[in-house]
Structures are given as C-alpha cells and as structure tokens.
Amino acid sequence: MTDIIDENEPTRRDFLYITTAVFGATGAATLAWPLIHQLNPDASVSALSSVEADISSIPEGGSLKVAWRGKPVFIRRRTKEEILIAENEDAANLPHPEKDAERVKNKEWLVVVGVCTHLGCIPIADKGDFGGWFCPCHGSHYDISGRIRKGPAPTNLEVPPYEFVNESIIKIG
Amino acid sequence: MNHDYEYTPSNGFTKWLDKRLPLMRFADENMLSFPTPKNLNYFWTFGFILTLSLVTQIITGIVLAMHYTPHVLMAFDSIEHIMRDVNYGWLIRYIHANGASMFFLAVFIHMFRSLYYGSYKEPREILWILGVVIFLLMIITAFMGYVLVWGQMSFWGATVITNLVATIPVVGESILTLLLGGFSVDNPTLNRFFSLHYLLPFVIFGVVILHIWALHVTGNNNPTGISVKDSNDTISFHPYYTVKDLFAYIVFLLMFSYFIFYNPNILGHPDNYIEADAMVTPAHIVPEWYLLPFYAILRAVPDKLMGVLLMFGSIAVLFFLPWLDTMKVRSARYRPVYKIFYFTFLISCLLLGYLGGQAPEGIYLFLSRVCTIYYFAFFLVVMPLLSRYEKPSAMPIGISNPAIDTSIEIDEVDGDLVPSANT
Amino acid sequence: MKLSQIVIIFFSLLFMQSNENLIAAGGETYKNLKPGFSFEGPFGKFDRESLKRGYKVYSEVCSSCHGMKQLSYRNLSQKGGPEFSVERVKEIAADYFIIDGADEYGDPVERSRVPSDRFQAPFDNKDAAKASNNGAYPPDLSLIVKARSDGANYIYSLLSGYEEPMPDSLNIDDSLSYNPWFPGAAIAMTQPLYDEMVEYEDGTEATIKQMSYDVSNFLSWAAEPTMEERKSLGLIVMGFLIIFLFLMFFSVRRLFKDVH
Numbered sequence: 001m002t003d004i005i006d007e008n009e010p011t012r013r014d015f016l017y018i019t020t021a022v023f024g025a026t027g028a029a030t031l032a033w034p035l036i037h038q039l040n041p042d043a044s045v046s047a048l049s050s051v052e053a054d055i056s057s058i059p060e061g062g063s064l065k066v067a068w069r070g071k072p073v074f075i076r077r078r079t080k081e082e083i084l085i086a087e088n089e090d091a092a093n094l095p096h097p098e099k100d101a102e103r104v105k106n107k108e109w110l111v112v113v114g115v116c117t118h119l120g121c122i123p124i125a126d127k128g129d130f131g132g133w134f135c136p137c138h139g140s141h142y143d144i145s146g147r148i149r150k151g152p153a154p155t156n157l158e159v160p161p162y163e164f165v166n167e168s169i170i171k172i173g
Numbered sequence: 174m175n176h177d178y179e180y181t182p183s184n185g186f187t188k189w190l191d192k193r194l195p196l197m198r199f200a201d202e203n204m205l206s207f208p209t210p211k212n213l214n215y216f217w218t219f220g221f222i223l224t225l226s227l228v229t230q231i232i233t234g235i236v237l238a239m240h241y242t243p244h245v246l247m248a249f250d251s252i253e254h255i256m257r258d259v260n261y262g263w264l265i266r267y268i269h270a271n272g273a274s275m276f277f278l279a280v281f282i283h284m285f286r287s288l289y290y291g292s293y294k295e296p297r298e299i300l301w302i303l304g305v306v307i308f309l310l311m312i313i314t315a316f317m318g319y320v321l322v323w324g325q326m327s328f329w330g331a332t333v334i335t336n337l338v339a340t341i342p343v344v345g346e347s348i349l350t351l352l353l354g355g356f357s358v359d360n361p362t363l364n365r366f367f368s369l370h371y372l373l374p375f376v377i378f379g380v381v382i383l384h385i386w387a388l389h390v391t392g393n394n395n396p397t398g399i400s401v402k403d404s405n406d407t408i409s410f411h412p413y414y415t416v417k418d419l420f421a422y423i424v425f426l427l428m429f430s431y432f433i434f435y436n437p438n439i440l441g442h443p444d445n446y447i448e449a450d451a452m453v454t455p456a457h458i459v460p461e462w463y464l465l466p467f468y469a470i471l472r473a474v475p476d477k478l479m480g481v482l483l484m485f486g487s488i489a490v491l492f493f494l495p496w497l498d499t500m501k502v503r504s505a506r507y508r509p510v511y512k513i514f515y516f517t518f519l520i521s522c523l524l525l526g527y528l529g530g531q532a533p534e535g536i537y538l539f540l541s542r543v544c545t546i547y548y549f550a551f552f553l554v555v556m557p558l559l560s561r562y563e564k565p566s567a568m569p570i571g572i573s574n575p576a577i578d579t580s581i582e583i584d585e586v587d588g589d590l591v592p593s594a595n596t
Numbered sequence: 597m598k599l600s601q602i603v604i605i606f607f608s609l610l611f612m613q614s615n616e617n618l619i620a621a622g623g624e625t626y627k628n629l630k631p632g633f634s635f636e637g638p639f640g641k642f643d644r645e646s647l648k649r650g651y652k653v654y655s656e657v658c659s660s661c662h663g664m665k666q667l668s669y670r671n672l673s674q675k676g677g678p679e680f681s682v683e684r685v686k687e688i689a690a691d692y693f694i695i696d697g698a699d700e701y702g703d704p705v706e707r708s709r710v711p712s713d714r715f716q717a718p719f720d721n722k723d724a725a726k727a728s729n730n731g732a733y734p735p736d737l738s739l740i741v742k743a744r745s746d747g748a749n750y751i752y753s754l755l756s757g758y759e760e761p762m763p764d765s766l767n768i769d770d771s772l773s774y775n776p777w778f779p780g781a782a783i784a785m786t787q788p789l790y791d792e793m794v795e796y797e798d799g800t801e802a803t804i805k806q807m808s809y810d811v812s813n814f815l816s817w818a819a820e821p822t823m824e825e826r827k828s829l830g831l832i833v834m835g836f837l838i839i840f841l842f843l844m845f846f847s848v849r850r851l852f853k854d855v856h
Contacts, residue, residue: 014469016843016846016847016850019843020843020844020847021841023840023843024419024840027836027840028598033230033262033266034260034265035236035261035265037260037261038236038239038240038259038260038265039239040260042254042259042260042262043257043258043259043260043674044238044254044258044668044712045258046669046710047407047668047711047712050712064661081575084655201696211855250665250666253666253739255740256820256822257666257671257822261825263822263825264826264829267826340637358628408855412851413851413852413855416844416848416851417848417849417851417852419844420841420844420845420847420848423837423840423841423844424841426837427834427837427838427841429828430833430834430837431834432832433828433830434826434827434829434830434831434834435637435638435830437826438742443742443743443747446739446742446743446819447735447739447743456779470800593608
C-alpha cells in the first residue's frame with residue numbers, strides 16, 4: 001500500500017533506504033557462514049587428516065594396516081619377486097590399465113586405501129587368484145599392485161597421498 | 174492505513190496462486206498492510222524481538238544438537254568439544270546460552286508492558302493467556318536446557334527443582350521417580366531432558382503462531398489503551414513497524430553482542446564449568462537469574478509444600494489477570510493510583526530477583542516475605558479493589574483526537590498527553 | 597517515573613547478583629590480588645611468551661597431580677595460544693605415552709603421543725588421584741579459570757599466597773596448608789611453587805610470583821582457547837551493528853516524519 005520509494009528518480013531518501021537495506025542484507029548473509037562452516041570437519045577431526053606410520057619394523061613381505069580418515073590403509077613391503085611380477089604385467093590389458101610405476105613412490109612399498117572400489121568392503125590380504133587381495137563381498141581379486149584383475153570392482157585400489165618423512169616414517173594424507 | 178483496503182494480485186502468477194493458495198494475500202494482510210495503531214512506542218517492539226529470539230534459539234539449538242552428546246559421561250566434554258574444536262562452536266554456544274537470558278529479558282519487558290498498558294483486558298484475554306502459556310513453556314525449556322550442560326549447577330539445580338515434585342502428598346515420590354527415570358538425576362533424566370528441550374521450542378513456536386493470530390483478530394493495544402476507531406488511527410505494519418522493530422532489534426543485538434563477545438559467562442555461574450558430581454554439592458545452589466524471583470518466593474515460605482504451591486501460584490495467578498482487573502480504562506496513563514501500585518510491583522519483582530540470589534536468612538528472608546505477600550496482594554487485592562474504586566483521570570477522545578473534556582487542563586509532557594492533577 | 601527507566605533499573609539489579617561472600621571456615625579470606633593480565637579488556641590478547649613459560653610450569657610442576665583432559669597437544673600450536681611451532685609440539689607430545697589398542701595377543705600396545713592426542717593424565721581415575729593426595733582430589737585444570745569467580749586473579753593469588761604468615765589464633769589440620777586466598781584458608785595442596793623451581797628457556801627469572809603469573813596466564817588460555825578469536829570477531833560485529841544502527845535510526849526518523 002504505502003509505496004515509499006519514488007519510482008521515477010532516486011532521491012536522498014531512496015539512497016538512505018537502499019543503503020540500509022543492503023547493509024542489513026549483507027549482515028544477515030554473513031551470519032549464515034558460521035552456521036554453514038560448523039558442518040565442516042572440526043579441529044579434532046582435521047587433526048587426524050594425516051597420520052604418520054612407523055614402517056621400520058615391517059619385514060619383507062609383511063604389511064601394516066593403519067587407520068586414516070576412518071578408512072584402513074594397507075602398507076605392504078613387497079618382496080623382490082612380487083615387485084617383478086607387478087612390473088612385468090602388461091598394464092594395457094588390465095580392466096583399469098595402470099603401470100605399477102604409476103602406483104608407487106618406492107617400488108618396495110605399496111600404499112593403498114583398503115576399500116574395495118566396488119561397494120566399499122575391506123579386501124583380505126594374501127587371498128585371491130592374483131597374490132594380492134580378495135574382496136569377500138562380491139569376489140573382486142586384486143593383484144600385488146592393488147589393481148583389479150577379476151570381479152565386479154570397476155577400478156584399482158586407490159592410492160592415498162603419502163610421503164616418506166624419513167626411512168622409517170610414512171606420512172599419509 | 175485503510176480498513177477497506179484489499180489485497181489485489183499484481184501479476185499473472187500471483188493471480189493464479191491467489192485462487193489456489195492465497196499465500197501472498199495472507200502475508201500481505203498479516204504482515205505488510207496489517208493496520209497498526211500509529212502511536213505505538215518502543216515497548217511495543219518486543220514482540221518482534223521475541224519472535225527473532227525464538228528463531229535464534231531454535232537455529233543455534235539445532236546446530237548445537239549436531240555436536241552435543243546427551244550422555245552423563247560425555248555431555249560435559251561434548252560441550253567443551255563444541256567450545257574448542259567445532260568451527261565457530263564457541264560463537265554458536267554463547268549465542269544460545271546468552272540468548273536464553275536475552276529471551277527472558279525481552280519477555281519480562283513484554284509482560285510488564287502489557288501490565289502497564291492493560292493489554293490483557295477485554296478483548297485480548299486469550300492473547301494474554303496464550304502469552305502466559307508461552308512464558309511457562311519457556312521456563313520449562315530453559316530449565317531443561319541448563320541441565321544439558323551437565324555442570325555442577327546443572328546437576329544440583331535439576332536435583333533441587335525436580336525434588337519439589339516430591340512435596341506433593343501421597344503420589345509425590347512416585348511422580349518424581351517417573352520424572353527422573355530413576356531415583357536421582359542421572360542418565361535417563363539427561364536423555365529425556367534433551368529430547369524435551371529439543372521438542373518444546375517447536376511447541377512454543379506453535380503457541381506463538383496462535384498468539385499472533387489472536388493479536389491479529391483484536392489488533393494491537395496502544396499506549397493510550399483507547400481502541401482504534403478508524404483508519405486515521407492506524408498505519409500499515411510495513412514499512413512503518415517492520416523498520417521500527419528492526420531498529421529496536423539492532424539496539425537489542427548490540428547489548429546481546431556485548432554479552433556474547435565480551436562477557437559471555439557473566440550471566441552464568443562459575444560452578445557450571447565443573448563437571449557434575451553426584452557426591453559433591455556446591456556451596457550455594459542458585460538458578461539462572463531469570464528464575465530468581467520465583468526461587469525467592471519458593472524459599473520465602475517456611476512450609477515446603479506451600480512454597481512450591483506459591484511458586485507455581487505466582488504464574489498461575491497470571492492466567493486470571495483479565496478477570497482480576499476489570500477496570501474498563503486500559504492504560505495506566507489514565508490510572509494514577511494503579512500506576513503507583515504498578516511501579517511498586519515492578520520494584521518488588523526486581524527485589525525478589527535480587528533476594529533469590531541471597532541466602533534465605535535475616536533481612537533477606539524478611540524482605541522476600543514482604544515482596545511475596547505484595548506480589549499476590551497486587552493481583553488478588555489491589556487489582557479487584559482498584560477496578561471498583563479507582564477514578565481514572567481524563568482521557569483523550571481517540572488516538573488521533575487529543576481533545577478532552579474542555580473543563581480539564583492538559584499538560585504536554587514528553588509528547589504524551591497527561592492530564593493535570595485537578596481531576 | 598518514565599517507563600524507559602525500568603530497563604536501566606533492571607540492569608543495575610541484574611549485575612548486583614549474588615556476590616558470594618566466601619565466609620572462611622577458619623581464617624579470613626583475602627580479596628584477590630590483581631597482577632594485571634594482557635588478555636583483559638575488549639582488545640586483550642595473550643602474552644605468548646608468558647603462555648609458553650606457563651606451559652613449562654604446568655608440565656613440570658602442576659601436571660604431576662592435575663590433569664588437563666580437555667586439551668590436546670595440537671592446541672599448543674594453534675592460533676591464539678602459546679603458538680609453539682608444529683615441530684616443537686611433536687617433540688613435546690612424543691615425551692608422553694598412551695595405550696592405543698591391542699596387539700594380536702590382546703595385550704595393550706603403548707606408543708608415544710602425537711599432537712592429536714590429549715594431554716597425559718597424571719592418574720588413571722579419580723580414586724587413584726585421591727589415594728595419592730591424602731584423599732583430596734586435585735581438580736582438572738582445563739577449565740579452572742572459568743570454574744572460579746575472577747579465575748585468573750584467584751589462581752595467581754592462591755599460588756603466590758602460601759608464604760603469608762598464619763595468624764596464631766588459627767588452628768589448621770596438619771595435613772592442610774594455610775592459604776588466605778583459599779575459601780576457608782586451609783587447603784589440601786601443599787605449596788607447589790618455589791623460587792627457581794623451573795628453568796625458563798628465555799632467561800626470565802623464575803620467582804614464585806613470575807611462575808604464578810605465567811601459569812595463571814596459561815590456564816586462562818586453556819580455559820578458553822578461542823578468546824582472541826572471540827574478541828576480534830566481536831569488534832567487527834559491534835562495529836557493523838553501530839553503523840547499521842545509525843542507518844536504521846535515520847530510516848526510522850525519515851519514515852515516521854509523515855506520521856502524526
């Protein structure tokens with residue numbers, strides 16, 4: 001009913017009202033940020049976004065399972081034979097063609113996220129037809145490079161971001 | 174501005190919508206063009222402030238519930254987790270904790286405004302009663318919320334207050350056990366309080382809608398207490414009162430922000446930063462400041478059951494207010510005698526608040542008793558008597574018509590019309 | 597009386613709230629000393645060097661009896677705190693141990709702590725803590741400053757107040773110590789700090805007063821690590837609201853100019 005804004009030309013009164021409205025709207029919009037940001041991982045969760053693992057005591061052929069961001073990560077110290085098998089595989093013929101060299105930073109060490117790429121189960125080590133892992137849920141077989149070889153899983157086991165801090169420490173994440 | 178005004182859809186879509194779901198019409202009639210007395214002062218902005226307070230509490234509360242754990246072993250730590258780790262968790266919690274205080278501050282002003290200007294009188298009885306229901310629900314909700322912190326004061330406050338139930342003859346003990354889900358305040362109690370603390374604000378929200386509905390049936394009261402006569406007396410709610418209310422809200426927010434950012438714990442008690450311990454009682458158990466007047470009434474009475482009854486009676490009596498004060502003149506502006514009793518009542522309530530925080534002994538106890546007696550006397554004796562015998566002073570003819578009976582002189586004070594003393 | 601005065605009265609009463617007069621059981625209780633802290637006031641920030649020294653006092657003295665269960669080592673490097681370097685915090689944390697899970701035989705596995713771990717607690721549980729302390733429980737210090745009224749000044753007064761001479765008229769149990777700042781003046785904690793008890797890395801002389809001051813600073817931060825963030829955000833919010841208030845004020849005035 002009472003139209004306070006003169007539609008023809010902006011007056012000083014319009015300017016005051018518009019400034020006030022813009023100011024208020026900005027304030028209200030900013031207020032939303034804390035309410036949204038609180039949904040993000042909190043400091044205690046972020047503090048666990050990277051983990052350090054001591055690998056000095058893993059023997060050749062042995063492996064270590066560490067929890068990283070709520071998921072298991074397999075760290076496997078591969079034997080010379082295993083490395084050879086992994087490297088000699090013709091990657092081009094695999095369901096998800098990746099060379100072994102693309103999947104490791106140091107060929108002695110394989111670091112993969114231990115979650116089956118099919119539906120998220122955790123594969124079992126040293127099982128399956130290819131000397132790597134076997135997922136009991138729907139029968140996916142992974143080789144010693146964590147590559148999918150047989151079964152319903154669409155891609156190879158994911159390689160997480162990691163680095164060797166020194167000879168005995170791997171930092172994942 | 175105009176009672177004959179009617180909403181007319183402006184374009185094709187709103188015309189289409191208006192025939193199916195007259196949402197825009199509803200919003201227009203109730204929020205935008207709603208005719209509102211043009212002489213409302215700043216005490217009338219608290220309805221708006223309270224609505225926003227409720228919304229603030231609900232939003233921050235939902236967020237806090239995402240991070241809070243209602244378990245005796247984890248509740249206290251989960252709140253520290255919110256304060257320390259959650260992004261802006263400290264801000265959201267301080268808004269919620271201080272927001273409760275601000276909510277009560279606003280509701281007290283809102284109620285005392287109503288009491289001063291007679292906003293509870295015919296035809297606004299239901300409006301008033303719904304308001305008292307909201308107030309009661311607020312108290313219950315706030316009390317349960319305070320328990321969730323699971324500090325020493327939470328725990329012992331809950332123990333003391335729930336034990337009041339045990340004073341009920343015969344069935345008291347059984348009801349207490351039912352209420353607590355055990356024989357003392359413990360995990361089941363905390364769990365159900367959390368559930369109810371989450372639920373009740375939405376119940377309050379529902380009653381608020383009824384409250385506003387009732388308001389929009391009768392229309393606002395105003396400082397003169399004289400009913401609106403025609404469209405000369407009113408202006409549209411928007412933009413006049415949306416803008417004015419918002420201005421008042423910003424003032425309110427400034428004070429609120431002071432507490433949040435610079436003194437967030439002053440309204441609480443240090444003991445509540447000590448985790449609840451069922452084996453150690455704090456030196457003084459005091460409720461939050463907004464419950465202190467009721468606490469003072471409770472302790473003013475030597476008999477436990479009577480104390481409990483009087484405390485609940487102090488709220489119950491409010492329900493009967495429209496029938497205790499039957500004076501036709503609404504506003505205290507034109508009730509010189511009522512005005513004196515009103516301000517005495519106000520001071521006595523503030524005093525009760527102060528006394529609720531003191532040990533119930535000596536002069537404090539004596540004053541608590543005097544104030545308690547006056548509290549009830551004000552409603553049960555003063556109001557009915559004044560309704561009968563008080564002679565109101567001269568009043569203007571209408572909101573827009575300052576003309577009064579010509580035999581009376583008029584002084585202009587603060588823009589308000591105040592009749593001179595010779596009436 | 598004008599109605600607007602109500603609000604003022606209401607507030608003045610609000611702040612009169614129960615000023616707990618701590619009536620001492622035996623001796624008289626003194627008013628808190630006020631050494632003056634840098635974090636006081638609306639612009640207050642923590643003195644980082646003092647926080648670092650305070651952590652040293654906590655870790656070398658207090659921590660043998662008092663836990664700080666709300667704190668993790670990572671907090672020591674976060675913004676607004678002592679701001680130790682991340683590397684330093686790793687070293688600090690590595691000095692402590694934690695039982696983390698079990699090995700293949702089900703035996704507990706111990707490892708050194710990392711920044712994401714909580715501060716190591718001195719006792720396994722409350723009963724163990726009591727048993728080692730003459731039946732008195734040494735309270736957790738994470739929130740001690742917020743859990744006492746006028747917390748920082750109180751902690752400072754208490755820690756530096758052991759050397760006050762005890763009035764002859766007072767009779768205190770042998771297991772307790774005299775401290776006029778403690779409610780009741782008889783406290784179960786024996787004097788914790790002595791001159792030169794710790795060696796500060798920055799060369800500050802470790803007097804009782806200095807250590808009390810530093811550790812009070814540290815505990816104040818620990819009770820509310822987000823204080824600096826809170827105050828600086830407050831400044832922005834208050835500034836915004838004041839400008840908005842003026843705009844709204846003029847808008848209301850202009851709007852109501854035509855209403856008579």
